[in-house]
Amino acid sequence: MVVGLLMSVVLENEGKNGYSAGESVSGQVVLELLEQIEVLGLHLCAHGGAMVSFTLWKGGNWNQNTSPSGEHVEYLNEKISLLVAGERHIFPSGKHKLPFSFQLPTGNLVTTFTGRYGKVQYQLSAVLERPSVPDLTVHRELRVTSRIDVNSPSLLTPVERTNERMVGCWFLTSGPISLSAKIGRKGYCNGEAVAIYAEIENGSSRLIVPKAAIYQTQSFIVHGKTKTHKQMLASVRGNHIASGSTETWNGKTLKIPPVTPTILDCEIIRVEYVLAVYIHIPGAQRLMVELPLVIGTVPFNGFTYRNSSVASQFTVDMSWLALALAEQPEAPPNYADVVSEEDLSWCAPPVTQQDVLLEGLCFPSFVVIQEFRFQPPPLYSQVDPHFNHGAEGTAPFTLEE
Structure with missing residues (x-):
């Protein structure tokens, strides 16, 4: 200086x-x-x-x-x-x-x-x-970050892997152990939590432990020769599974730590990630499935995946619904059909001379209001209009305030 x-x-x-x-x-x-x-x-x-x-x-x-x-x-x-x-x-x-x-x-x-x-x-x-x-x-x-959008269709597709192993040697086999794991999409960003769905079935006689981890693999290429360096970044552990038992992961989460985004566009350096779901088996090689991950830079917006998830819920068979519904809905019943003639006569308005004159006139049907087609309910009264005064031991019903 x-x-x-x-x-x-x-x-x-x-x-x-x-x-x-x-x-x-x-x-x-x-x-x-x-x-x-x-x-x-x-x-x-x-x-x-x-x-x-x-x-x-x-x-x-x-x-x-x-x-x-x-x-x-x-x-x-x-x-x-x-x-x-x-x-x-x-x-x-x-x-x-x-x-x-x-x-x-x-x-x-x-x-x-x-x-x-x-x-x-x-x-x-x-x-x-x-x-x-x-x-x-x-x-x-000068820090540079290559743009990787995790909302691209190729990174929104679910990833699923299945593996199975027979535990034992020669004639002393104890039974199979099966593992099936799935994640909702392939692309994630730093800080996101990966939801893991897995089914583990222990058909062996041994006590097993399921685990999951995120691994980073660095590849360096010189004159056609490659050197790699692999390291674990984060992990999560499940419960012990006894012989003849099963365990299900319904969205067990594993958070992605701050890491370098995936590098696939360099001729001499590659940085790749996988989510490994594996089972530790005492006395045997562990059973594993690897789900590829892409760590991006443009965060997941949630719309594309949510819409596809909702749409998938409607792929179930809905034929039973057509059997339960009538082809043509029925109209509500006429009020006159459910009310007695005595009630109708009681609530009908008195006939006047003007009504008689109007009956003799010829009006088009579309201008005449069909006021008697659906009768209104009875008028409210505090005194029972149907009270029988001749019956003994009865008194008119009144509503007291």
Whole structure:
């Protein structure tokens, strides 16, 4: 670091997961000076790619037949000049901010990653050129995340695997152990919980324990040779299953920890994930099924999967419903059919002379209101109109307030 000169690179629009292909990167190169300096040029370089390095074993003797080997693939190489080339620039003492902005290429940009035998790395380098002194260079990491949408149809399909094993040896077999496991979809994001559905049947004479775990597998390729590194990220354990018993997992959850998204678009580095559901069997090799997972960057929105799930509920046989329903619904009964003639005569309005005259007139049927087709209910009264005054030992019923 030059005495009296401090240079840094500041990013203004960096998101939580960094940048993706095609996005704009903007920021400032900041110069803090204690005295006046002369500058010939100021450049900003954006570069990076994938690098793999490990030792190849050529034979049985590590001391004589090993040789270091490596591979490199470049994905980003951009250079921006922040000052007019060929001119001398005088910067007085103080703080100076030189803005920059550029767009990342729209092609393949592999996610930033650091693994066992290699890494994918991007960075911004600011280079300050001055007369008669060496160039001053500072670096700033540029985090890149490849966009993986877990809502794509290929990642929304359920995944199911089944396996079975006969426990015992030769003629001392004790019985089969079967395992069937399923998850609702293939794509998930960091922090999501995977719901595991499984059926375990223990037909053997041994006490078994079901478990589930998420594994990450890193693959590094150099000159056609591959080295892998596998590690467990999270696990969950079920209950012991006795001989002749079964156990069902109806959505046992396993949360995905913060991990690097799946990397499948790099020529020399791959990062893959699986959900392994397995059974620990005393004295025998464990029984396992592996369900592939894809860790994405665009969260699950819930609509596509929920709609397909709801639609699947209506695929059941509904033919019984047609037998239970009548072909044509019946009309409600006429009020006159359920009321006695005595009640009808009691609640009918008195016939007037005007009604008699109207009966003799000829009106079209559609303009005459059929007011007697459906009679209204009896009028409310506090005194029973049907009380028999001649009966002994009875009194009229009245409603007291």
